[in-house]
Amino acid sequence: GAGGRACRPLIAVEGLSTAFVDPALRYLESRGAEIRYGRRLRALTLGQGRIERLDFTDEPTVVGPDDAVVLALPPWVATDLLPGTPAPQEFRSIVNAHFAVRPPEGAPLILGVVGGLTEWLFAYPDRFSVTISGADHLLDEGREDLARRIWVEIAELNGLARELPSWQIVKEKRATFAATPAEAARRPGVATRYRNLVLAGDWTETGLPSTIEGAIRSGTNAAQALFRTGMCGRAQAQGVA
Structure with a gap:
């Protein structure tokens, strides 16, 4: 809408892994993060206003009092784990x-x-x-x-x-979710009713369509929400590619 001069397409010539994934993994590992693969999240143990445990296929992970969870999953998976969560359906x-x-x-x-x-x-x-x-x-x-x-x-x-x-x-x-007014109205914010749990994903309310830019903005929104609530200790991040 701002015209051609406001549009600067960037092409990941060597692939999206080289442009986004590999640098992100190197940064996380340099900060002491542990990246685990092949662990599907089956259920969340819900406590009084907080998430207490993540039930993975191999073993459960207890969520400590200073831990926060960023749930970065497709909407149909997130709503199975958290019934009642608004999400696009088309x-x-x-x-x-x-x-x-x-x-x-x-x-x-x-x-x-x-x-x-x-x-x-x-x-x-x-x-x-x-x-x-x-x-x-x-x-x-x-x-x-x-x-x-x-x-x-x-x-x-x-x-x-x-x-x-x-x-x-x-x-x-x-x-992508359907870019319609009805589906836009179903996009949730990052906050949930659990103080140590936030949502991320391009389907959350980012102000952008279902794009890489929207996904990146959702991660920023999730991190900022945790800082605002004081949940800025170790974060358990669960996502699927």
């Missing part, structure tokens, strides 16, 4: 397509496509990648047929042969 899918072809020299790193099946085309150093949002209508389409349709558009845009190269299609059925 979702939209995203389809991503990847083609193992080195883009021709001069191909734009990001290209918006109008009137095609492709919406956003990324020309990474070693591949083309496509993102299609609101892709519910494509979920039942065969993966190879979908790959062929997308590749025809890429080939036309870049002057390439139409023969289908090596490809991968990824369909994420619940990639």
Whole structure:
């Protein structure tokens, strides 16, 4: 809404792990945090106004009096663990397509496509990648047929042969919550009725859509909420990728 000069797209050319995840893990480990994988959170033991225990698949973790919990989970999981928590209930899918072809020299790193099946085309150093949002209508389409349709558009845009190269299609059925007034009204704040528990995730009320920027802002909101309530000791963070 502020015009083109206010929009500065940044592309994670080497992948989102390199841009976001790996630096975050290095920072946490440098601060003494322990990162554990393969531990699904099954239940929360609820006490008088606070969370007392996290019941993981391997063993329970007691939440001490100075500990806080940041619950960073998809909305459908968070509401199972905390019944009554408001959360979006309607979702939209995203389809991503990847083609193992080195883009021709001069191909734009990001290209918006109008009137095609492709919406956003990324020309990474070693591949083309496509993102299609609101892709519910494509979920039942065969993966190879979908790959062929997308590749025809890429080939036309870049002057390439139409023969289908090596490809991968990824369909994420619940990639984002639906960007509607009804779903926006269901987004909760970070605070819960438990003083040592806050929520995080792009589905919480961040003022942004279901995006990486919204997810990052939700984490900042969660940390600030804990500081405001004085719960700034050790934090037990539970999330899923």
